[in-house]
Amino acid sequence: MHNMNNMEPSELCQEFARILGATPSVINGVCTATRSRTNIHPVVLGRRAESFMFVPQAFSFENIGRDGRALCLGETVILQDEINPFITRLREDGIIVTALHNHWLFDEPRLMYIHFESIDEPLDFARKVADALEVLTTRNMGRSSRARQATNRRAEELCEEFHDILGGMGTFEDGVCMVMNSRTNIMARILGRRTKSFLALPQMFVFESLTSDGRALCSGETVILQEELNPFISILREHNIIVTAFHNHWLFENPRLMYIHFEKIDRPLDFARDVRDALSVLTEREIRPTNS
Numbered sequence: 451m452h453n454m455n456n457m458e459p460s461e462l463c464q465e466f467a468r469i470l471g472a473t474p475s476v477i478n479g480v481c482t483a484t485r486s487r488t489n490i491h492p493v494v495l496g497r498r499a500e501s502f503m504f505v506p507q508a509f510s511f512e513n514i515g516r517d518g519r520a521l522c523l524g525e526t527v528i529l530q531d532e533i534n535p536f537i538t539r540l541r542e543d544g545i546i547v548t549a550l551h552n553h554w555l556f557d558e559p560r561l562m563y564i565h566f567e568s569i570d571e572p573l574d575f576a577r578k579v580a581d582a583l584e585v586l587t588t589r590n591m592g593r594s595s596r597a598r599q600a601t602n603r604r605a606e607e608l609c610e611e612f613h614d615i616l617g618g619m620g621t622f623e624d625g626v627c628m629v630m631n632s633r634t635n636i637m638a639r640i641l642g643r644r645t646k647s648f649l650a651l652p653q654m655f656v657f658e659s660l661t662s663d664g665r666a667l668c669s670g671e672t673v674i675l676q677e678e679l680n681p682f683i684s685i686l687r688e689h690n691i692i693v694t695a696f697h698n699h700w701l702f703e704n705p706r707l708m709y710i711h712f713e714k715i716d717r718p719l720d721f722a723r724d725v726r727d728a729l730s731v732l733t734e735r736e737i738r739p740t741n742s
Contacts, residue, residue, distance in 0.1 A: 457476035457479070459476055459481060460481065462572060462573070463481035465573060465576075466483055466511060466572050466576045467483035467509075469573065469576035469577055469580050470579060470580055471485060472485040472509065473485060477510075477647075478651070480510050480511075480645075480646050480648065482508065482509070482510045482648055482649070483510070483576075484509075486500075486502050486506060486507065487526070487527055487586070489587070490527065490529070490561070491591065492504050492505065492559060492592050493557070493558045493593060494556060494557045494558075494669075495556050495667060495692075495713060496715075497659035497667035497715065498658070499554075499557070499658065499667055499669075500626075500658070501658050502628065503654060503656045503671070504669070505561075506527055507526040508649055509522070509525075510522070510524075512646065513643045513644060519570055520569070520570070520571070520575075520643075521567070521640055521641060523565075523566075523567050523640070523649045523650065523700070524545075524565070524566050524575075524579050525649060525699070526586070527561055527562070528563065528564050528586065529560075529587070533550065535585040536564065536582050537550075539578075539584075540582050544568065545566050545568045545579070545582075546568060546702075547564065547565075547566050548566055548699065548700045549563075549564070549701075550562065550563070550564045551695060551697050552694070552695055553671070553694065553711040554669070554711060555694040555695075556692075565699040565700060567640060567641065567700055567701070569641055602625055604660065605622070605625055605627060606627075608657075608719060609657075609718075611722075612629065612655075612719060612722045613629050615719065615722040616629045616726060616729075617631060618630050625658060625660065626656060626657075627657050627658070628654065628655070629655045629656075630653070630654050632651040632652065633651045633653060633672070633673050634651060635735065636673065636675070636705070636737045637736060637737060637738045637739065638704065638705060639703065639704045641702050649699075650673065650699075650700065650703075652671060652673055652709075653729075654671050654672075655668075655725060657669075657718040660718070664717050665716055665717055666716070666718050667713070668715070668716045669712070670711070670712050670721075672709070672729070674707075674710050674732065675705060675706075675707075675732075675733070681731040682710065682728050682731050683696075683710070685727055686712055689724035689727070689728070691712050691714045691716075692712060693710065693711075693712050695710070695711045696708055696710040697709060704739040704740060705740055
């Protein structure tokens with residue numbers, strides 16, 4: 451993942467990422483550390499699915515109080531037999547487990563995702579999470595990764611247009627085209643603290659595994675408000691996009707934040723236009739926490 455506003459990560463941010471074995475960046479002014487579980491080689495809808503969309507690990511901290519504690523968020527892709535040992539470690543360290551679920555359908559191996567949060571000193575949170583991550587296997591899982599095909603020039607050209615249609619920030623690497631954005635008009639709080647973290651406000655759209663017929667594995671996710679969910683789903687379904695999950699990722703958030711994930715084997719630009727059509731139902735006005 452790349453920097454959305456080109457600030458240099460602070461020393462604290464760099465140390466946070468180092469402990470987690472991740473790459474530091476600053477997104478929406480928030481220290482964000484990301485990596486991919488490159489030992490998991492999933493296939494989704496029959497296509498190799500090795501982008502950050504499918505094998506992510508991401509961590510952030512923001513809003514440090516006078517006591518040195520911050521809102522800390524984390525998530526990782528996880529295999530079924532790793533889930534309970536990982537949860538046990540998080541709970542032993544008092545980290546709040548906020549969600550455990552699938553994001554995708556027709557995936558092999560079955561990919562699950564776990565989300566967790568804490569008000570903690572950032573480096574303490576990082577050390578606790580690094581300790582929990584030790585239970586995750588480092589063996590190669592799924593189809594052994596064949597070397598990627600030489601970067602497809604057609605895919606790179608398509609990526610620019612894909613990005614133009616969907617906006618946000620685009621990257622192209624190893625045949626994977628990724629567009630990232632954040633819904634910063636949603637002024638959410640988690641555990642009482644304002645959040646601008648990409649983990650809380652993501653929009654991400656990817657295509658990968660483009661084949662000679664011009665079709666690729668296309669996937670997307672967005673944070674979404676409760677009242678937006680069904681209008682959004684209706685448009686995805688009109689375009690025969692597969693809705694794969696909608697659910698919470700966090701707890702004690704205001705307003706209530708939902709997340710929707712969707713996928714299709716499609717021509718990337720058709721997928722991008724269809725998703726843009728669905729995104730048009732999402733509000734652009736400022737959404738503030740409700741008084742409760």
